Amino acid sequence: MSIFINRFCGGFSAVLFMGVLVITLFALHPFDCRGQEPGELTLAVSLAIPERIEFAGAVIPLDRYDMRERFDREQIAFTYAYASTIVTIKRANQYFPIIEPILKQNGIPDDFKYLALVESNFNTRAYSSARAAGFWQFIPETARQYGLEVSDGIDERYHIEKSTAAACRYLKDAYNRFGDWPTVAASYNAGMQRISNEQAMQQTGSFFDMLVFDETSRYVFRILAIKEILRQPQKYGFYIKREHLYPSIGFTEVSVTGPVDDWAEFAKSQGITYAQLKDFNVWIRGNKLENTEWKTYVVRIPVKADLSFDVKKIKVYQKNWVVDD
Numbered sequence: 001m002s003i004f005i006n007r008f009c010g011g012f013s014a015v016l017f018m019g020v021l022v023i024t025l026f027a028l029h030p031f032d033c034r035g036q037e038p039g040e041l042t043l044a045v046s047l048a049i050p051e052r053i054e055f056a057g058a059v060i061p062l063d064r065y066d067m068r069e070r071f072d073r074e075q076i077a078f079t080y081a082y083a084s085t086i087v088t089i090k091r092a093n094q095y096f097p098i099i100e101p102i103l104k105q106n107g108i109p110d111d112f113k114y115l116a117l118v119e120s121n122f123n124t125r126a127y128s129s130a131r132a133a134g135f136w137q138f139i140p141e142t143a144r145q146y147g148l149e150v151s152d153g154i155d156e157r158y159h160i161e162k163s164t165a166a167a168c169r170y171l172k173d174a175y176n177r178f179g180d181w182p183t184v185a186a187s188y189n190a191g192m193q194r195i196s197n198e199q200a201m202q203q204t205g206s207f208f209d210m211l212v213f214d215e216t217s218r219y220v221f222r223i224l225a226i227k228e229i230l231r232q233p234q235k236y237g238f239y240i241k242r243e244h245l246y247p248s249i250g251f252t253e254v255s256v257t258g259p260v261d262d263w264a265e266f267a268k269s270q271g272i273t274y275a276q277l278k279d280f281n282v283w284i285r286g287n288k289l290e291n292t293e294w295k296t297y298v299v300r301i302p303v304k305a306d307l308s309f310d311v312k313k314i315k316v317y318q319k320n321w322v323v324d325d
Contacts, residue, residue, distance in 0.1 A: 056109035056181035074225035091122035093317045106168035133157040136167040158282035183207040189219040250303040260289040
C-alpha cells in the first residue's frame, strides 16, 4: 500500500507540474484559434449608446432609463452575435434593393425593411413554430386576408415581392388605426387587437410608454439596433470585403398557365435542376401543381452564366458596408 501511495503521489506531482507549466506557457504566450497575434486579447467591450435614433421619421430619444437599457441590450446582442449579424449584412445587400422600391411605391417608410430583416434574418425559407413563413413571417390566415395564396401547391408567403406588397397593406391598416409608425411596428409582432387592448387598459397611445410582454418589448428595439449597426457596421467590428458579398443572380421568366405534372421535369426542360428551380421560386410547394383554376404563375429561371461566382458581378448596396470598394 505504501509503495502504491508513493507512486501515486509521484505521478500526481508530475501531472500537477505539467499542468502548471502549460497554464504558464499559455499565460505568457496566449494563442487564439482565429489567428490573432501572440499576446493579443479578445475583448468584449460595452458599447456607446446614441443619444437618439430615428425610425420612420420619428425621433426616439434614448436618455430615458428604460429606453436606454432596452436599446443597449439589443445592440450588444447583435454586435456579439458575429456569425448571424455578418450573414445578415450580406443578405441585406441582396434583398434591400428588392424590398425598398415596393415599400416606396406603397407609401411605407423605408425603415420597415429592417422589420423584415428582424422577422426572418432574410432566410428565404424561414418558417416558425407558429406556422409563420417567409421574409415577413405571415401566418396562413393573415396571409390570405392580405391577398396571398397559401395552398398545397403554392405559398406566396415565400414570394418576396408579393409578400412585401401584402405586408405594406397590413402596415397601412395598422397606421390608419394607430397613427404612429413605431406602434405600427409593435403591432406587427403582437397583433393590432392586442396593442389596442393594451392602449385602452394602460391609458396610453405610444408603444414606448406601454408595458408589453417581453417579445414585443424587445422587438422594436431589435429593429432600432440593427438599423444602427447596418448604418455603420465597421464601428461595431464588422469588416467585409466586396468579394465576400453575395452576388445577385439574373433570371428569365416563364409563365405557367395550367397544371404541372412534375416540377422536376419542368426544371429539366428549362435546363436547370429541381433544386435550382426551388431556390429561385421558393413559393412553389411540392413536386407538382394542379392549378385547376388555370391561374397564371410567373416562374423564374436563373441565368446559367450567373450561377458561377464572379466578383465583377457583385453590386454593393451601401459603400460603407465594405472595406475595399
